[in-house]
Every structure is written in structure tokens, then in C-alpha cells.
Amino acid sequence: MILYGAPSPAPNPRRVRMFLAEKGIDLPETPLDLRKREHKAPEFKAKNSLGQVPALELDDGAVIAETVAICRYFEETHPEPPLFGRTALEKAQVDMWVRRIEFQLMTPVGMFWRHAHPLTAALIAQHKDFGESNRDHVAGGMRWLDRELEGKTFIAGDDFTMADICALSTVDFAHWIGLDIPDECANLKAWHERVSARPSAQA
Amino acid sequence: MILYGAPSPAPNPRRVRMFLAEKGIDLPETPLDLRKREHKAPEFKAKNSLGQVPALELDDGAVIAETVAICRYFEETHPEPPLFGRTALEKAQVDMWVRRIEFQLMTPVGMFWRHAHPLTAALIAQHKDFGESNRDHVAGGMRWLDRELEGKTFIAGDDFTMADICALSTVDFAHWIGLDIPDECANLKAWHERVSARPSAQA
Numbered sequence: 092m093i094l095y096g097a098p099s100p101a102p103n104p105r106r107v108r109m110f111l112a113e114k115g116i117d118l119p120e121t122p123l124d125l126r127k128r129e130h131k132a133p134e135f136k137a138k139n140s141l142g143q144v145p146a147l148e149l150d151d152g153a154v155i156a157e158t159v160a161i162c163r164y165f166e167e168t169h170p171e172p173p174l175f176g177r178t179a180l181e182k183a184q185v186d187m188w189v190r191r192i193e194f195q196l197m198t199p200v201g202m203f204w205r206h207a208h209p210l211t212a213a214l215i216a217q218h219k220d221f222g223e224s225n226r227d228h229v230a231g232g233m234r235w236l237d238r239e240l241e242g243k244t245f246i247a248g249d250d251f252t253m254a255d256i257c258a259l260s261t262v263d264f265a266h267w268i269g270l271d272i273p274d275e276c277a278n279l280k281a282w283h284e285r286v287s288a289r290p291s292a293q294a
Numbered sequence: 295m296i297l298y299g300a301p302s303p304a305p306n307p308r309r310v311r312m313f314l315a316e317k318g319i320d321l322p323e324t325p326l327d328l329r330k331r332e333h334k335a336p337e338f339k340a341k342n343s344l345g346q347v348p349a350l351e352l353d354d355g356a357v358i359a360e361t362v363a364i365c366r367y368f369e370e371t372h373p374e375p376p377l378f379g380r381t382a383l384e385k386a387q388v389d390m391w392v393r394r395i396e397f398q399l400m401t402p403v404g405m406f407w408r409h410a411h412p413l414t415a416a417l418i419a420q421h422k423d424f425g426e427s428n429r430d431h432v433a434g435g436m437r438w439l440d441r442e443l444e445g446k447t448f449i450a451g452d453d454f455t456m457a458d459i460c461a462l463s464t465v466d467f468a469h470w471i472g473l474d475i476p477d478e479c480a481n482l483k484a485w486h487e488r489v490s491a492r493p494s495a496q497a
Contacts, residue, residue, distance in 0.1 A: 140441070155386045157390040159393065161386065163386050167381075167386070178370075179367055180356060182367070183358045183366050183370070191344070195344070216427075218421060218423055218424035220421055221424035235343065235344075
């Protein structure tokens with residue numbers, strides 16, 4: 092089994108590393124050099140046609156791409172501790188929160204990164220006004236998440252789940268590109284301290 | 295149990311209706327009038343703070359938002375026929391394909407709709423150049439999907455799954471806003487005919 096990834100600050104490979112650390116699964120990452128465009132090389136695109144990391148290659152050659160799908164595979168093969176919920180309702184609510192984090196927070200962070208950040212300007216055609224407009228969407232998404240965290244320990248409730256992994260890597264990547272948690276978001280800041288203190292956050 | 299939704303062409307409520315039809319679950323939709331902004335009313339936002347449909351309210355008052363999460367709930371409570379895969383690998387690959395459809399196809403379709411379509415111009419501030427640039431991303435996504443469908447009956451392989459539901463509603467919504475399947479995409483067109491012929495496609 093080969094787990095293709097890339098070092099931080101790439102947020103998606105970190106999610107898989109955190110997930111494996113929380114599960115106690117020992118599977119070292121095989122890093123690709125994104126600056127050398129190794130993820131766009133024909134040999135790798137034969138495994139994942141989108142040329143993205145992470146990707147998990149099983150021993151029989153089957154490949155699973157997409158961060159959350161890779162983690163879901165390990166949830167099935169290593170159910171404990173559950174990170175996608177136990178009951179039908181919990182499973183649905185963890186999935187709901189993963190999606191909310193992706194669409195409300197990761198999407199505008201990604202759009203700012205692609206369309207407004209100087210590091211990507213050299214690589215792709217940017218729509219700078221649109222990119223800059225995502226600053227407000229990111230701040231708005233963080234304020235919404237802050238309200239939703241009122242009285243809760245973790246994003247989906249009492250238990251640490253995949254939703255926390257997705258949110259932590261998003262908030263940390265946002266910080267790395269200059270988009271910080273708004274000062275007034277006390278719940279979100281407390282949650283961030285709480286999850287950052289877990290050993291898996293170092294993965 | 296109350297399923298809040300909205301009539302076509304809204305793509306997300308249709309996904310849940312198709313899913314229920316494939317499962318043989320009889321749960322009529324409770325439609326909200328999106329033009330009257332009923333989904334943004336305080337009573338509804340108390341159920342789903344994002345003010346989005348679909349949303350599923352259980353008898354004990356718990357609410358599940360996000361299309362795929364709602365469908366996952368029904369997959370757990372009504373496992374047959376499986377629409378999210380059976381084995382660990384199948385489950386991961388269906389999830390991978392759902393995500394690929396969402397990120398490669400639904401995201402640029404949504405960005406075109408929000409930032410370039412005349413019907414949304416009255417509602418939100420648009421970044422028109424950026425919006426228009428998504429025409430190419432949508433066509434590129436469809437060409438990629440066309441290549442991926444070579445030799446396959448359905449998107450994730452031999453079985454009809456949630457990935458086909460997500461893709462059908464996306465392709466049909468794209469058509470409704472003026473973004474058609476490129477002429478040369480014979481595999482994608484044949485797939486579209488195949489899934490459109492299923493009774494659930496009328497849901």
C-alpha cells in the first residue's frame with residue numbers, strides 16, 4: 092500500500108496523516124515534490140488522472156483519490172476509534188459537517204489562494220477582484236462556525252471527528268496564506284487550541 | 295420525518311428525490327418557495343443555519359443538512375440497493391467519485407451560475423469575468439469525465455451509485471443554464487441517455 096502525499100502546508104495530505112495518527116495506523120507517506128510538478132507527471136496521472144495528492148494505491152493496484160474517500164477507506168478497515176460517527180444519525184451529521192467545512196470554509200480559502208495569492212499568480216491566470224472578495228467569505232464562514240461551536244467541544248458534537256480534521260487543516264492553511272480567525276471568534280479560537288493540542292495535529 | 299426541498303431545476307433537492315426513488319422509499323418532499331426566500335426565513339434557519347435545502351428533520355427534531363449526508367442517512371437505514379458501495383474499496387471509490395463530480399463539475403457550474411448568469415445578477419454581486427471563465431472549466435470537466443467513462447456503464451463502475459445521481463443533476467442543471475455537453479463527448483452523452491432513462495430521473 093502506497094500513500095502519495097506532500098509535506099505541509101498542503102492541507103489535504105495533512106488531513107490523511109492526521110486521520111492515520113488518530114487511528115494509530117502506521118503508514119508512512121510517500122511525498123511528491125509539488126514544486127517539481129511530480130503530481131502532474133504522466134506516471135502519477137496514470138494513477139490519479141486529476142494529478143492531485145493525496146492518493147492511496149492498494150497492493151492490487153486499485154487507487155483511491157480524494158482525501159475524505161481515502162480516510163473513509165481506513166474507517167472501514169480500522170473502525171476504532173470511529174471518526175465518521177457510529178449511528179446512522181451520527182454518520183450523516185459528520186458527513187454534513189465535513190461538507191459544510193469544505194463548502195463554507197475550504198472553498199473560499201481555496202479561491203483566495205488560487206485567484207489572489209502572489210504564490211499562485213505565476214502558475215495560473217487569476218481573477219484578482221474575485222479572489223480578494225473571498226476574504227469576506229472566509230471571515231463570514233469563520234464567524235458562522237464560531238456561532239455553531241457555542242457550547243460544543245468538537246464540530247460535530249462531543250466526539251472528535253473527521254470534521255475537526257478538515258476544519259483544522261483549513262484554518263491553519265488559511266493562516267498560512269494570511270487569512271486569520273477574526274478576533275471576536277472566541278469559540279473558534281478555543282476549539283483551535285483544543286484540537287491543535289492533540290498529538291495528531293503534528294502529523 | 296420532514297424532507298424540506300424545492301422543485302427542479304434546483305439540483306440538490308432533486309438528488310435526494312432520485313435517491314429515495316432508487317431506494318423505493320416513499321417520503322414526499324415539503325417544498326419551500328425559494329423565490330419567496332422561504333429558505334432564508336428565521337423559522338427555517340433555526341433548522342439549518344445556512345438557509346439551504348434540502349434538509350431532513352427527524353421525528354425527534356434532529357436535522358440533517360447537505361444532500362449527500364441526507365442520502366447517507368437513508369443508505370444506513372435502508373441499505374438495499376446499495377448506492378454508496380458495499381465493500382471498503384467500493385465505498386471509498388463511490389465517495390471519491392461523488393467528490394470528483396462536486397469539485398470538478400458542480401463547483402464550476404455553480405460559479406458560472408452565481409457569477410455570470412443573468413438570473414442571479416439581481417440577487418448577488420457578481421464577478422462576471424471570473425464567472426464566464428468557468429465555461430471552460432465546465433467543458434474541461436465534462437471532457438475529463440467523458441474520458442473516464444470509456445468502457446464503463448456507470449461513473450463508479452458496473453453499478454449505478456450516488457455518483458451518477460450527483461452527475462446527472464449537475465449535467466441537467468448545467469444544460470438549464472446554457473452549458474451543454476461538448477459535441478465530441480460520446481461516452482458522456484451515452485451515459486446521460488442511460489441514466490436519464492431510469493424512472494428515478496423523473497423524480
